[in-house]
Amino acid sequence: DAKTTQPPSMDCAEGRAANLPCNHSTISGNEYVYWYRQIHSQGPQYIIHGLKNNETNEMASLIITEDRKSSTLILPHATLRDTAVYYCIVRVALAGGGADGLTFGKGTHLIIQP
Amino acid sequence: GAVVSQHPSRVICKSGTSVKIECRSLDFQATTMFWYRQFPKQSLMLMATSNEGSKATYEQGVEKDKFLINHASLTLSTLTVTSAHPEDSSFYICSARSLFTGNTIYFGEGSWLTVV
Numbered sequence: 288d289a290k291t292t293q294p295p296s297m298d299c300a301e302g303r304a305a306n307l308p309c310n311h312s313t314i315s316g317n318e319y320v321y322w323y324r325q326i327h328s329q330g331p332q333y334i335i336h337g338l339k340n341n342e343t344n345e346m347a348s349l350i351i352t353e354d355r356k357s358s359t360l361i362l363p364h365a366t367l368r369d370t371a372v373y374y375c376i377v378r379v380a381l382a383g384g385g386a387d388g389l390t391f392g393k394g395t396h397l398i399i400q401p
Numbered sequence: 402g403a404v405v406s407q408h409p410s411r412v413i414c415k416s417g418t419s420v421k422i423e424c425r426s427l428d429f430q431a432t433t434m435f436w437y438r439q440f441p442k443q444s445l446m447l448m449a450t451s452n453e454g455s456k457a458t459y460e461q462g463v464e465k466d467k468f469l470i471n472h473a474s475l476t477l478s479t480l481t482v483t484s485a486h487p488e489d490s491s492f493y494i495c496s497a498r499s500l501f502t503g504n505t506i507y508f509g510e511g512s513w514l515t516v517v
Contacts (some may be wrong), residue, residue: 321505330494330508331409331445374444388435388496389506391445 291375296396305362307395309375312356317379317397320351322360324371324397331374331391334360370399403429403502407509409493414516419483422512424495430475431497435506436468439492442488475499485516 292310292322311320321336326392335342335349337358342349348361362369378387404427414420424434433452437445447481449465451472459465470497476498482489501513 323508328492328511328513330405330496330511333505336505384409388437388447388450389445390447393444399507 289334290400291377291392293373293375293392295393296398298329298398298400299365300360301367301399301401302364303367303371305365305399307360307362307373307397308357309360310357311375311377314355315375319379320349320355320358321376321378322347322349323374323376323389324334324369326368326371327396334373365397365399367399367401370397371383372396402410403497403505403507405431405495405497405507405509407493407512409512411513411516412509414485414514416486416515416516418486419481420485420514421479421481422493422495422514424480424497424509426476426497426499426507429497429499429501431477431478432499433497434478435473435498436478436480437494437496438471439511445494448480456478477512484513485514487516490516 319336319338322334324330334346337349369395372394376389384394406425408423435450436448439445447460448463449457449459449470451470451473453475457470472478492511494511496506498506
């Protein structure tokens with residue numbers, strides 16, 4: 288799986304949009320971009336994933352650049368409960384297989400300030 | 402999203418004893434389950450991958466005789482830490498995937514193990 292680069296930490300004011308960047312310049316054509324977050328002392332929580340189109344769900348939006356070498360996770364209205372470590376992971380997603388586990392980097396520690 | 406549950410959430414055991422952690426997929430059948438370990442202030446490290454009915458595949462450096470993994474059904478995998486030592490104290494997390502989840506991997510809440 289391709290490697291990713293994320294800033295180690297970011298601050299965001301409560302109520303504002305949090306934009307978390309991720310670089311994945313060596314991403315392959317069949318690799319998806321996945322985002323997870325881990326709140327302290329809990330298991331990781333799936334947020335969103337995408338291949339090349341922008342994606343949105345009830346938690347966040349994912350913007351992937353046209354060349355797919357970077358992406359941004361957007362939390363539209365950050366709350367204190369969004370304080371967590373956010374992981375950007377690229378991996379092959381095969382509907383019928385792909386048994387590889389996720390490889391976690393160090394992620395971005397997002398701190399929402401009141 | 403799919404729900405994965407672990408039990409117990411916290412366990413304390415004496416050095417030299419064995420402890421079992423259960424991981425269940427509550428609303429889907431998990432063809433593949435993964436076990437991770439996380440030490441304080443570090444990222445998650447994949448320990449092993451198990452497919453239902455097959456022997457687990459362990460990552461390099463993980464002792465298969467010490468960390469016994471059983472995936473006997475499509476909804477249950479267990480991790481048994483045998484002859485536990487204080488250095489095995491850690492946060493253990495399971496995850497699961499299947500065709501139902503479209504290959505997206507969902508995680509359990511994690512289990513804190515303290516060996517005294």
